[in-house]
Amino acid sequence: MSDCTTLHRRHFLAASAATLASPTFAATTPQLPSKRPAPAERRFTSPAVERELARVAAQIGDPKLRWMFGNCYPNTLDTTVRMSTVDGRPDAFVITGDIPCLWLRDSSAQVKPYLHLAARAPELRRLFHGLIARQARCILIDPYANAFMEDPTAKSNLEWSTHDETVMKPGVAERKWEVDSLCYPMRLAHGYWQATQDRTPFDATWAEAARASIRTFREQQRKDGNGPYSFRRSAPQPTETLLWGYGNPIRPIGLIASGFRPSDDACLYPFLIPSNLFAVTALRELAVVAAAARGDTALAADATALAAEVEGALRQYGTMRLRNGPEVWAYEVDGYGNAVFMDDANVPSLSGLAYLGCVDPADPLWQRTRDACWSDANPWFFKGTAGEGIGGPHVGAGQIWPMSLIIRALSAGDDATVRACLRTLRDTDGGTGFIHESFDRNDPAKFTRSWFAWANGLFGELIVHLAATRPALLKAPL
Template identity: 40%
Template sequence: MVNMKYHYLVSFLTLAKCILAQFCPDYSNFSQQPHEPYSSGIHKLSYQRPIPACRTFNSSAMESLLTSMQSNITDPDLYRLFQNTYPNTLDTAIKWRGHAANNTAEELTFIITGDINAMWLRDSANQLQSYLPLLKAEKDWNGMDGLGSLYRGVINLQARYILTSPYCNSFQPPKESGIPPATNDAAANDVVEPPYDQAKVFECKYELDSLASFLQISSDYYEATGDGAFFGRFQWASAIQAIMNVARAMQTPTYGDDGMVLQSPYMFTRQTTRATETFTNDGLGNPVVNGTGLIRSGFRPSDDATIFQLFVPSNMMFVSYLSACAAIMKELGASASESLASEMEALAGDVKSGIEQYGVVALAPTPDHSHSEAGTIYAYEIDGFGSVNIMDDANIPSLLSAPLLGYLDRSEEVYQRTRKRILDYHTVSGNPYFMRGPVINAVGGPHAGPGMAWPMASIVRIMTSDDDGEILQSLRELVGSTDGLGLMHESVNTFDAGKWTRQWFSWANGLFGQMILDLADRKPGILRESFQ
């Protein structure tokens, strides 16, 4: 009888939510308009949270945290930003939750990136990473209504996606959700090898960091809960094997020992006016050499094509989380799992050696002598032939974010030299995609173009800095660059805060909240500063 009553209650609540959803505003439009009550600071930032009944996931732990942080954050505009941004994925982006059609015990969670109705492996992993403090504090992480369930659902769905199309980065809603596939006109005529099903895949840009993101969320969940048994229940181990297969395949160079052009495991061609949206050499990409140990990545985490396919930041990320997941694999116990764990550790070691041997390059003197000191830095991309791309992009993984990826300690000398070059203000040296102006100074990238700085990069700058002055300046710029809307945009014009891209970017919003909690632990005095 109790079970029947529970069934009726769940059915009633589901029906009520469906009815109410018809009256909930479309957040794509809602997030572009100011809403009262405004913050009491000089920026009068809008309140951007939907009403509780319209939120896609309600968490009492989140509400308690938001309330408690109000006493820790002095500046009213900074608090409003935290209040709007940190819960944004829970409020707006949990598009569907349910169970696999063939196994009612297998939880599934479909998370959209924001204003694009598809699930990126990278974005969804990072969107939930922001909530690790809440997951670690959750008393019943194994319950069906908590954050633990969201994490397990994303891991299970990502495993399905990887087994479906391991070279793809972005996917359609699962069939169980009843949500129709989203249209992607840009990808409609893509020529991709291996081919994929557009009913299941939104876009198929092979990015090593997308596979590393599955490893990341797996490691995050395990670290927070210690729930090793979960990873042996469904398709996790099979997805790991698929990732290993792709990684080994993408160590294939362009030429064989005899000079013959080898068949590439992945090729991509798109009809486009943007060079960053397709590969050179009829889908093959620029050549790479054999023997570096690094894994090729066709695209960057910005979804822009790499210039040189040996993309160092994603290899850093892959090393960190592959090693972490090897420990999970060992816990599964079976001889096959232990063997795979050993392969994972060996591959991580090979890639790390490759990064340190080939991805570290000598600093070159600059024409204005702003960088003439001896030493080495990390390259952004290499090809193994000696070609090197010295820059950084705003998206994670980036060189700037290397400490956050767990690859190295922020105090290491090579990283500090790299960081200095990434954040270089000089006009004839340093990072060509560091954007400067009176509104915001931060790394950008070719995805949004010159003059557009990314708040995400400012957030990463803060999280990798121990310098109070640097942190305060970056915070001040973030508070003043939202165009009064009180959300993190994808990019902002450095001379005009009214010009920005993407009004609803859940990953960047969550990362801002993550940064505030990091400062509360590391530098609580910063949060008592005024930005008025």
């Protein structure tokens, strides 16, 4: 996930650290008491979410899975939302969990599980208004930044960012350029518009931020040199910095260069294919909102044109052949003919392309790619006594990210795969009732990040999805 970049966050956290004092959730048992904060200590309360939690929990047959859903689904609202007002309008600052900063990616993903409730829930519409507005203001501070401070005039208080060799503006917490950081606010805006048809958040500030995002994507096609962004960090891991400030050389081919992956790890080759595929989809979604919610045909046309250009480059340069012959999507390329195949659990990922709506789940190219990601062809695919799944360089070898299992279940076409993922998720929480960043493939009691709201929310999203699409599977014993 996005925001863990320091050594101390790579250390294993004791399983007991995840517990929070809380009342008992209605669907729990005395042996499995709720881990939610007490009602008076919750950061944001939504009656609509509470009703949805109770409705879905009643459909879950496995007691522990039901308990975990009760802890995880409301976790973003319970613990990470800070509501305020700016110029008399809602403002929502959504922290990532154990770091009190807002990541554009994480905050968008954290609230996604509540989008389907927003049309009939004024409290959620206020939350979405506030977050869409906050993200727009953040992008206008610096479209190259991935994380932001609550106080837009404050300097970063993240110890690992304070000495970075880059342009750190007030309000910026970390300045790792990641293509997906600008895609996720586009996705959130489109999701909110589709759910509500509410034009309120899409004001002039939002449109200005959208134009800044498109301009930044075009700069990072690097047709006229490296562009205005550079970044260097003194760190023992090479994944924390960019070679000479710009990363490895690329040949301009129409793709968008990314300094870092959605894990916040540096790209090997700057053309990160899953993020470019996501950019195509997100730009087209932006065009829908610009045209329908604002009547801004110029903005819509600009987004559509860039999406078409990147899509054409992806068709020409985005695939590769594995050693045994099959054609798959590459993970990263450089435009010179070099490519790397791997996958990282953080989304956008190759295995997450169907979940993101970037490919048809039945597309043979994606299916071959997904199968290769879940095999020894991917150096970050691990098997152990606790389970199997995809990890990434961020926390090192042997660490499986539950996020990869959730995405696999959300994209699966068969019940057996979903059931296997659910069993592993249930049995690798380290006894905490929450979803973590990663767990040791042989010992789930060794895990990273006891408070990771994106993963908790994604698990909740999976369970809600299964209640709607595979209710019999959810009710049956695992």
